[in-house]
Amino acid sequence: MKKQIWALLVQSLTALQSKKIIPVYDTSCIKIETSRGSEHGDFASNIAMLLARIVKSNPRDMAQNIIDHLPESEILERVDIAGPGFINFYLKPNVHQSIIHEILTSDHQYGDSKIGANTPTLIEFVSANPTGPLHIGHGRGAAYGAAVANLLKKTGFDVSCEYYINDAGRQMDILAVSVWLRYLQHCGVDISFPDNAYQGDYIIDIAVKLHADHAEKFILSSDNIIVLLAEEDAELRLDQLIRYCIDSLGEMNYRTIFDAGQHSILIRIKEDLRDFGVEFDNWFSERSLINSDAINKHITKLFGHSLIYEKAGAQWFKSSKLGDEKDRVLIRENGQATYFASDIAYHLSKVERGYEKIINIWGADHHGYIARVKAAMQAFEWPLEKLEILLVQFATLYRGKEKLQMSTRSGEFISLKELQDEVGKDAARFFYIMRKSEQHLDFDLALAKSQSNANPVYYIQYAHARICSVFRQIPAKNFEYHQAEALSNSANLTEPHEIKLLATLARYPDVIENAAIHYEPHQLAYYLKHLAHDFHTYYNAKQFLVEDKTIRNARLTLIEATQHVIQDGLRLLGVSSPEIM
C-alpha cells in the first residue's frame, strides 16, 4: 500500500521536475509514514517541507503543488494538507480489506521481504565462557540474538547462528583447578577451597563425577597444596595451583580434568539454550584455532608489517594508529598468543567462510574491545562495513534493594534455567525482548515472578487463543466456514473497529522490516501488543458468529488473518501461540 502511494508521489514530483518547479531530486528520499492517529489519514509524507526548504518556498504551497500533480488513483479517498505542510493520504474504506486476502493466501509468507538478498550472514551471540551455567545476563543476549536472527531470516538474509566457545586461556585453567580441588576434598584430602576459585555447587557435581569415572587417579598429598594455598596474592595463588597441578599430574591427566569440567558445563549450556528455544548452527571452539595453528599463521603474516613491533619481548600491534586508545599485545613474552590474537584469527575465519555480513552481539562490558577489533580488521584490510557489533546492556541483579554483582566466579547469579522454571519460557523471552537492547535492565527475580502474570505476552497469546476458540465453536453452532469462498464474496468490513484492525495488520511488513534493519526486535513486541489490543477491542464490540453468512464470513477472515500475524510474530520472538488458555 505504501509503495502505491510512493509511486503516486514519484509521478507527481517527476511532473514538477519537468516543469522546473523543483530541482532534480533523489526519489529514494521520499518518505511515507504510517500516520499515528486516524485524524491524520492513513499515510503521511513530509516531502513538501523538505522540498520547500530547498527551493525556499512556503511548505503548504509546495504541498498543494504536489497534490495538484498527483495522478488519479483508485485507492485514495482524498488528500489533505495539514499542519506545517504534511500531506495526508486517506484511503477508500474498501481498500483496507484487500490485506486479508494477501495474508490468508500467502501461506504464512506475509511480512517476508527480500531486502536481505540472501546475503550470507553470521550472527555470533551468547558465547559465554564455559565456566558455569548461563545466568540471566546471558539470557538477554540469547533472547535478543535469536530474535534478531529470526528477523533477518524473515527479511531474506541467509543467516547462521554461532556460539564462540572460549575454551582456552586462564579462566578455563581456573575452572580446571577448581574442579580438581573439589575432587580432592571429595576424596577426603583436608584442604580449604580458595575464595576466588569457581564457587558454584556445579563444580562439586563435576568433581564427584570425575571421581566416579577415574577413582583416585588425581590425588596428591595435601602438604604442597596447603603451602600453595597459603599464598597471599589471590590471583598468584591460583596461577601457582594451576602450574602445580599440571606439573605433578602431567599434561594428560590435567587435560582429563580440564575436559571433564568443560564438557559437563558445555552440555548444560546447550541444554539450557535449547530449552530456552535458542538454537545454534555452529559451535566454534577457540582451542580449535590454537590447535590448527591458525593464529600463528595469521599473526606471522603481520610480522614485518609496519604496524607490528617488539617491546619487552612481546609482539605488539600498533592499534593506536587505527583508532584504538592504545597498542595491544598479540604474542606475550612467554610466546603465548593473547585472547585478542585468537579473536583476530576468529574474525578472519568468519570472513574466510564467506560471510558478507558479520554480526557480533556482545555484552556492554565488552565495548572497550570494539576499537581494537576494528583496528585489526583495517590492518588486515578486511571490509570494515561487513562487521556490525551490537551491544546488549548488562542486566543488574537485585535482591530486594541490595544490588548484587553477578559473577560466575563467585557463584553469585541467578541461572537462566532458574528463571525459566519460575516464569516459563514465553514470559522470560518476552520480558527480555520488551526492552530495547541498549536499555539497562534491572533484574529482581522476586519482581519478575510477581509480575509474570502481568507479562504482556499473555495478553497477546490470549488474543490468539480467543480466535482459536471462535473457530472451534463454528460446528457446534451449525455454521460453516470455507476460507476461499469467504474471501471470494466478502462483505465490506467498514466498522471502525474493523478498519483499525485492518490498518494494523497492514503495518506488519513495515514493522518487520524496520525491526530487522535496526536490529530492534522490541518493535515487533510492541506491535503485537498493539495488534492484540485492536483485536480484544473488536472482540468486545462485535459478535463474529452471527446469522448473516456474508458478515460472519467476512469477520472470520479478518480474525483468521489476525491469528496468522500473531502466530508469525510470536514465532519470530521465540514465543509459542497456545490454542487454549
Place this chain on the structure above:
RNA sequence: GCGCCUGUAGCUCAAUUGGAUAGAGCACUGGCCUUCUAAGCCAGGGGUUAGAGGUUCGAGUCCUCUCAGGCGCGCCA
C-alpha cells in the same frame, strides 16, 4: 582522569530513527459477564522528557556544557 551507554507519568518501559496534541502496561478511581474465553473491554486522573544553552519550519531524539546512575580502560578472557 579518559571512553561508551543511560536518564521520559508513582513504578517498568515505548515514541515510525528529526515530525503533528509525548503513548502503553502495572498501580489508583468508576463502569461492563443470561451473547464467540473478564488473562478481556470502556471511561478518568497522573508530564517543565534530569538541568541550561544551541542548531531549524519542527528536538524526548542532533550539538555543547552541567548533574546523576551503569560499564569499560591487563602480556585476564
